Amino acid sequence: MLDKILFLLCLASALADERCMPDTPHGFQVRLSIKTALGDEAYVWNENEMFLFRASLAFAMRNHMNGQQFEVSNIIVCNETMRVSFWFIVTSPLDTSQLIDQENVEAAIRQSRNRINSAFLLTDKTLEFVDILPTLATLYTHPTPPWLIVFGVVMGAVGAGIIIMLVSSVVQKKRKTNGKPQDKDDDEETRVKTVENGDAHDGVHNMSFSEDERFTKM
Amino acid sequence: MRLVLPNPGLEDRIFSHEDLERMEKEEAEDRPKWDNKAQYILTCVGFCIGIGNVWRFPYLCQSHGGGAFLIPYLILLVLEGMPLLLLEFAIGQRLRKGSVGVWRAINPYLTGVGIASMLVSLLIGLYYNTLIAWILWYFFNSFQDPLPWAQCPLNENRTEFVSECQRSTTVDYYFYRVTLNSSPSIAESGGLQWQIVLCLLAAWTVICICYIRGISTSGKAVYVTAILPYIVLAIFLIRGLTLKGSLTGLKYLFTPDVDELMNPQTWLDAGAQVFYAFSIAWGGLISFSSYNPVHNNCMQDAVILSIITGLTSIYAATVTYTIIGFRATQKYENCISENIMTLLNAFNLPEDSITTSNYDTALNHLNSSSPDIILGLDFKTCDMQKLLSEGVEGTGLAFIVFTEAIINMPGSPVWSVLFFIMLLCLGISTLFGNIEGVVVPLRDLNVLPKKWPQEALTGVTCAVAFVITLLFAQHSGIYWVTLFDNFAGSVPLLTIGLFEMIAVAYIYGIDRFNEDIKFMIGHKPSIFWQISWTFISPVIILVILVFYVVTQAQKELTYLVWDPDSDKFPSLASVPYPSWINAVIFLLAGVPSLTVPLYALWRLVIVTCKKKKKKSEKIIQLS
Numbered sequence: 001m002l003d004k005i006l007f008l009l010c011l012a013s014a015l016a017d018e019r020c021m022p023d024t025p026h027g028f029q030v031r032l033s034i035k036t037a038l039g040d041e042a043y044v045w046n047e048n049e050m051f052l053f054r055a056s057l058a059f060a061m062r063n064h065m066n067g068q069q070f071e072v073s074n075i076i077v078c079n080e081t082m083r084v085s086f087w088f089i090v091t092s093p094l095d096t097s098q099l100i101d102q103e104n105v106e107a108a109i110r111q112s113r114n115r116i117n118s119a120f121l122l123t124d125k126t127l128e129f130v131d132i133l134p135t136l137a138t139l140y141t142h143p144t145p146p147w148l149i150v151f152g153v154v155m156g157a158v159g160a161g162i163i164i165m166l167v168s169s170v171v172q173k174k175r176k177t178n179g180k181p182q183d184k185d186d187d188e189e190t191r192v193k194t195v196e197n198g199d200a201h202d203g204v205h206n207m208s209f210s211e212d213e214r215f216t217k218m
Numbered sequence: 219m220r221l222v223l224p225n226p227g228l229e230d231r232i233f234s235h236e237d238l239e240r241m242e243k244e245e246a247e248d249r250p251k252w253d254n255k256a257q258y259i260l261t262c263v264g265f266c267i268g269i270g271n272v273w274r275f276p277y278l279c280q281s282h283g284g285g286a287f288l289i290p291y292l293i294l295l296v297l298e299g300m301p302l303l304l305l306e307f308a309i310g311q312r313l314r315k316g317s318v319g320v321w322r323a324i325n326p327y328l329t330g331v332g333i334a335s336m337l338v339s340l341l342i343g344l345y346y347n348t349l350i351a352w353i354l355w356y357f358f359n360s361f362q363d364p365l366p367w368a369q370c371p372l373n374e375n376r377t378e379f380v381s382e383c384q385r386s387t388t389v390d391y392y393f394y395r396v397t398l399n400s401s402p403s404i405a406e407s408g409g410l411q412w413q414i415v416l417c418l419l420a421a422w423t424v425i426c427i428c429y430i431r432g433i434s435t436s437g438k439a440v441y442v443t444a445i446l447p448y449i450v451l452a453i454f455l456i457r458g459l460t461l462k463g464s465l466t467g468l469k470y471l472f473t474p475d476v477d478e479l480m481n482p483q484t485w486l487d488a489g490a491q492v493f494y495a496f497s498i499a500w501g502g503l504i505s506f507s508s509y510n511p512v513h514n515n516c517m518q519d520a521v522i523l524s525i526i527t528g529l530t531s532i533y534a535a536t537v538t539y540t541i542i543g544f545r546a547t548q549k550y551e552n553c554i555s556e557n558i559m560t561l562l563n564a565f566n567l568p569e570d571s572i573t574t575s576n577y578d579t580a581l582n583h584l585n586s587s588s589p590d591i592i593l594g595l596d597f598k599t600c601d602m603q604k605l606l607s608e609g610v611e612g613t614g615l616a617f618i619v620f621t622e623a624i625i626n627m628p629g630s631p632v633w634s635v636l637f638f639i640m641l642l643c644l645g646i647s648t649l650f651g652n653i654e655g656v657v658v659p660l661r662d663l664n665v666l667p668k669k670w671p672q673e674a675l676t677g678v679t680c681a682v683a684f685v686i687t688l689l690f691a692q693h694s695g696i697y698w699v700t701l702f703d704n705f706a707g708s709v710p711l712l713t714i715g716l717f718e719m720i721a722v723a724y725i726y727g728i729d730r731f732n733e734d735i736k737f738m739i740g741h742k743p744s745i746f747w748q749i750s751w752t753f754i755s756p757v758i759i760l761v762i763l764v765f766y767v768v769t770q771a772q773k774e775l776t777y778l779v780w781d782p783d784s785d786k787f788p789s790l791a792s793v794p795y796p797s798w799i800n801a802v803i804f805l806l807a808g809v810p811s812l813t814v815p816l817y818a819l820w821r822l823v824i825v826t827c828k829k830k831k832k833k834s835e836k837i838i839q840l841s
Contacts, residue, residue, distance in 0.1 A: 031563065033559075033569060034569070035569040035570055036569060081566035082566060082567060082568040083562055083563065083565075083566040083567055083568060083569070084568075084569070085563070085566055133377040133378065134377075135376050135377065136372050136376050136377070136378070136379075138372060138376065139369055139371065139372070142362070146358075146359070146361050146362045147355070147358035147359045147361075147413075148358075149361075150357075150358040150361050151358050151416060151417075151420060154358075154420060154424075155419075155420055155423065158420075158423050158424055158427050159423070161427050162423070162426065162427050162430065165427070165430050165431065165435070165673070166673060169431070169671065169673060
């Protein structure tokens with residue numbers, strides 16, 4: 001593994017373009033954290049993976065700058081380390097002495113970031129383009145806030161409960177007040193009847209007394 | 219035999235033992251009654267076990283020497299809590315009246331004690347229900363995945379999160395900005411936060427329906443609200459113990475530091491916690507006991523309740539600290555991983571070369587070989603002790619620490635729903651006692667007409683309270699809640715408790731009280747109870763009260779604010795209160811405490827005026 005990397009470094013330096021160096025104003029640094037992202041399923045970083053990276057970058061540049069046919073050779077990589085980090089610059093396909101400026105490269109990467117990430121099974125955090133801020137995914141906004149729904153359910157249940165309680169206590173009260181006069185009416189009737197019977201047998205009866213009773217039963 | 223102040227006319231104001239026996243046999247009382255003993259015990263348990271058991275006791279335990287704190291706590295539970303509990307139970311059961319009625323019966327000049335209890339219950343109930351409203355808000359928002367406090371909102375270019383959220387944490391931002399929209403100071407009230415208004419409405423409506431027919435409805439509700447928290451705590455205990463780092467939390471909580479026992483602050487905090495945990499001097503316990511049958515064994519109830527409260531506090535503390543240990547471990551590991559990544563990136567080393575185990579050796583090696591690069595790097599300090607001790611008290615525990623821990627657990631919405639339902643039940647069951655301590659005295663004082671049905675009383679109280687609590691729905695609401703928490707619930711309760719003990723022991727007469735208990739449960743209270751009532755408990759309360767007032771008076775009045783513009787952000791900045799706050803503090807703490815002597819004075823004035831009038835009338839008649 002170590003000798004492969006050394007070989008790559010030599011190769012890179014052989015193909016070296018002096019314009020590609022750390023802190024170059026035309027390129028970016030890339031950092032991959034494969035083991036953090038994939039754990040046991042991490043793949044080994046070798047020249048094939050590097051080829052895929054250069055190819056996907058060329059793809060991104062083609063997408064962004066329509067018409068220009070970027071090739072793998074237009075992506076120049078240098079300063080690869082054991083961290084798996086390296087610098088790259090992009091040359092124009094029409095004229096290899098010209099470098100594509102940083103803004104275009106950044107815009108191209110931003111546009112196709114998702115595709116580049118998925119080619120390597122990595123995320124914005126684990127495939128890091130230093131100084132290019134990823135566009136964060138917007139949070140999912142619900143059409144109606146869920147809390148309002150739960151609030152509605154709870155308030156509805158409680159409100160219904162209160163109304164039921166109030167209605168049942170009113171109904172109970174009405175029953176009580178209806179019950180009392182009915183009993184008294186029965187009593188009254190029997191009493192009047194006995195009075196009437198008594199009247200027939202006893203003689204003078206104080207009618208006003210029973211009259212009063214009937215009226216006061218309001 | 220004992221010191222008793224003269225108290226003429228006491229016999230006329232209270233039922234005699236024969237009256238009580240007769241009323242018991244004929245069931246001639248028109249007071250509400252408990253359906254069964256279990257309802258009464260559950261109501262009292264629910265009243266005593268509140269949110270404070272989850273978010274105050276564990277913090278005190280951990281900050282005052284862990285396992286060693288249990289010693290002063292349990293000692294004071296027995297010496298201070300149990301006697302006061304039995305005192306309130308027995309006096310309510312014997313005199314069969316609410317808190318105002320009881321003190322008025324003992325001596326009309328003491329009615330102030332009942333009024334003070336009512337005022338304190340009202341003030342506490344107002345801010346307590348605001349906490350319930352916040353819990354309801356989190357509960358309503360737990361029915362979604364991912365939970366809304368798991369992510370920050372994005373800024374305009376979608377390159378970064380909103381700056382306030384970026385600099386603090388997602389849970390902080392969600393609590394202080396999204397939920398409360400806090401202003402930077404108590405003076406800036408901002409407008410009303412309408413979602414909090416809705417939650418307040420929900421909270422007061424729930425209380426209203428649970429208490430709508432007095433204890434006949436709340437007595438049924440406690441079957442759920444008093445038992446559910448225990449079940450949820452058990453579920454969390456099992457879940458918590460299976461999480462990584464839980465044992466770290468437990469070790470941190472219970473490791474005893476015996477030196478803390480020498481610190482007087484430990485004993486003071488333990489005493490204060492016992493006092494508030496038992497909800498003494500709120501008036502609710504007296505009311506609840508007055509609905510018991512006359513021969514109910516109140517001594518057994520007091521002992522059972524003390525044991526349950528003590529055990530529940532320890533149980534809740536255990537569960538809380540498993541979760542806190544988990545969160546601290548997560549944050550610590552993240553912190554270390556970040557530092558490792560910084561090192562790897564700076565020196566371009568392969569990924570697996572530095573792990574948590576060889577981090578220190580690698581750092582030292584690199585520091586010796588290239589110290590200049592190390593100096594330029596931005597390392598975070600990863601302090602496990604600090605992570606275990608931060609924000610673990612009060613609202614910070616529930617809304618920041620726990621919510622953060624929950625988003626890291628698989629299946630977060632379920633845990634969130636369970637947690638907030640537990641807090642809701644704990645809070646609502648305490649509020650039953652609270653509202654009892656407000657509605658019954660209001661009726662006894664004829665502020666609310668006696669003819670009104672219970673539904674109307676509850677409804678009016680809840681409606682008025684809702685309007686007043688809109689104060690807490692403002693943008694500065696959280697600062698008002700903290701103000702009420704610190705001042706309305708501390709000094710007044712201690713003073714009322716002190717007056718209660720003095721009233722029963724020295725004005726009602728400890729001998730008469732012993733006879734009453736003998737009549738009710740069959741035997742006189744032992745010498746332990748008598749010494750506690752007459753001497754030990756009043757002294758303890760007096761000491762706590764004096765120390766508390768002295769320390770408060772010496773401290774400068776400051777409070778913590780959420781101010782994105784301050785230098786200390788994201789920590790809360792400590793800011794002095796504006797000067798008009800002193801008037802508010804006097805209203806909150808001073809007025810209830812002074813009600814007792816003021817009422818007695820006012821009554822004295824009225825009685826002397828009446829006497830003078832009668833005298834002058836007699837003279838006119840005679841002449």
